[in-house]
Amino acid sequence: MEDFVYKMDVIEEGRIRFIISFKEVEMGSLYFEKAKKTFHRKPVSMNSWACVDAKVERLYEVTDYDITPKDIVGKCQSLIHEYMNG
Numbered sequence: 001m002e003d004f005v006y007k008m009d010v011i012e013e014g015r016i017r018f019i020i021s022f023k024e025v026e027m028g029s030l031y032f033e034k035a036k037k038t039f040h041r042k043p044v045s046m047n048s049w050a051c052v053d054a055k056v057e058r059l060y061e062v063t064d065y066d067i068t069p070k071d072i073v074g075k076c077q078s079l080i081h082e083y084m085n086g
Contacts, residue, residue: 005022006075035048049080051076
């Protein structure tokens, strides 16, 4: 998973896009939004970022890594946390 390049773009207030590349070829994209401060049905923790859209099928076609969507989302959330906290 360390061979992937994660490019993060803040595309508007409260919305972030990640482009994931492998060997300089785009393999997928994920969109995150700031989780709502109040929620009724979703178990989203406060002050977190939720993945609202993703296209990552190509990641599974070109790599031999045992990678799950949860791994990819977790990595992106970690990068967002690092970016927001300096």
